[in-house]
Amino acid sequence: xxxxxxxxxxxxxxxxxxxxxxxxxxxxxxxxxxxxxxxxxxxxxxxxxxxxxxxxxxxxxxxxxxxxxxxxxxxxxxxxxxxxxxxxxxxxxxxxxxxxxxxxxxxxxxxxxxxxxxxxxxxx
Amino acid sequence: xxxxxxxxxxxxxxxxxxxxxxxxxxxxxxxxxxxxxxxxxxxxxxxxxxxxxxxxxxxxxxxxxxxxxxxxxxxxxxxxxxxxxxxxxxxxxxxxxxxxxxxxxxxxxxxxxxxxxxxxxxxx
DNA sequence: CCTCCATGTTTACTGATGTAATCATTGAAC
DNA sequence: GTTCAATGATTACATCAGTAAACATGGAGG
Numbered sequence: 401x402x403x404x405x406x407x408x409x410x411x412x413x414x415x416x417x418x419x420x421x422x423x424x425x426x427x428x429x430x431x432x433x434x435x436x437x438x439x440x441x442x443x444x445x446x447x448x449x450x451x452x453x454x455x456x457x458x459x460x461x462x463x464x465x466x467x468x469x470x471x472x473x474x475x476x477x478x479x480x481x482x483x484x485x486x487x488x489x490x491x492x493x494x495x496x497x498x499x500x501x502x503x504x505x506x507x508x509x510x511x512x513x514x515x516x517x518x519x520x521x522x523x524x
Numbered sequence: 525x526x527x528x529x530x531x532x533x534x535x536x537x538x539x540x541x542x543x544x545x546x547x548x549x550x551x552x553x554x555x556x557x558x559x560x561x562x563x564x565x566x567x568x569x570x571x572x573x574x575x576x577x578x579x580x581x582x583x584x585x586x587x588x589x590x591x592x593x594x595x596x597x598x599x600x601x602x603x604x605x606x607x608x609x610x611x612x613x614x615x616x617x618x619x620x621x622x623x624x625x626x627x628x629x630x631x632x633x634x635x636x637x638x639x640x641x642x643x644x645x646x647x648x
Numbered sequence: 649c650c651t652c653c654a655t656g657t658t659t660a661c662t663g664a665t666g667t668a669a670t671c672a673t674t675g676a677a678c
Numbered sequence: 679g680t681t682c683a684a685t686g687a688t689t690a691c692a693t694c695a696g697t698a699a700a701c702a703t704g705g706a707g708g
Contacts, residue, residue: 404664406664406665406666407610407665407666408665408666408667409665410610424685425684425685425686426684426685429685438666438667438668439667439668439669440668440684440685441667441668441669441670442666442667442668444668444685444686444687445666445667445668446666446667447686448686448687448688449664449665463684463685464685464686476611476622477622477626479611480611480619480622480623480626480628481628483607484628486531486534487600487603487604492623492628492629492633493629493633493636495604495623496620496623496629496633496637497637497640498600498601498604499604499616499619499620500637500640500641502601502604504604504605504608504616505616505617505620507641509616509617509620510634510637510638510641511638512617513620513621513624513634513637514634514635514638516621516624517624517631517634528694530694530695530696531695531696532695532696532697533695548655549654549655549656550654550655553655562696562697562698563697563698563699564654564655564698565697565698565699565700566696566697566698568655568656568657568698569696569697569698570696570697571656572656572657573694573695587654587655588655588656
């Protein structure tokens with residue numbers, strides 16, 4: 401049961417996921433500093449917590465390299481399910497109809513989805 | 525900007541929302557005890573915090589009555605948006621396509637949505 | 649009146665999160 | 679070798695969330 405990833409930790413995970421390969425602290429630091437003004441010790445703390453939770457692991461290569469143990473897809477799927485469970489009784493359709501009702505999704509979007517299915521695959 | 529409703533607080537809110545009218549502590553307590561084993565002091569704490577956050581208010585009637593300041597719809601819409609912002613760059617379609625990809629939504633569901641639109645209204 | 653019960657208020661404690669300073673180490677540069 | 683900069687580890691501290699005991703109070707019953 402996938403431990404919870406806190407918001408600030410998520411920022412770090414994004415870097416790792418987007419990196420697509422094990423990253424060094426320096427790389428992570430640079431990437432994070434381009435979007436937050438966290439001190440390095442903060443980043444270190446987050447990496448430590450993520451490792452404690454088993455969400456990332458470290459390889460001792462030459463420098464330490466950090467890589468995710470869970471993929472972004474897994475994470476997103478998991479969070480999505482939790483969210484749906486929490487607010488929509490686990491029923492994804494309820495979520496979607498709520499989106500429609502709130503105008504966060506319109507008929508064109510639905511058409512697009514339809515297309516996605518009828519051509520059985522990756523639209524994007 | 526709607527203060528955050530914690531998970532346990534949400535349980536209380538559900539009672540209030542479902543109640544459809546201002547409820548007394550006794551009513552809330554009974555309702556909550558049917559689904560959790562929280563002590564009454566716990567329920568009081570949650571009510572207190574919700575009131576501090578301005579999410580509910582109390583009327584002094586004869587006994588104190590509690591009622592929500594935010595509707596469930598508002599709340600759900602808000603949380604939904606936050607969720608989409610956090611995990612899908614604010615793009616609801618990305619969420620929905622993810623649901624499809626994960627099989628949490630299938631072609632039939634999409635058809636249903638289509639119907640929802642073409643007949644312009646409340647399907648369910 | 650005195651007592652008890654339901655309710656309201658205050659205080660408490662643990663763990664998680666956001667944020668970081670500080671200390672320790674280790675390889676790189678002189 | 680000695681020093682320094684980068685990195686890793688330890689400690690810190692405030693706030694929030696989950697859960698609750700304890701204490702105060704105002705009526706209901708006797």
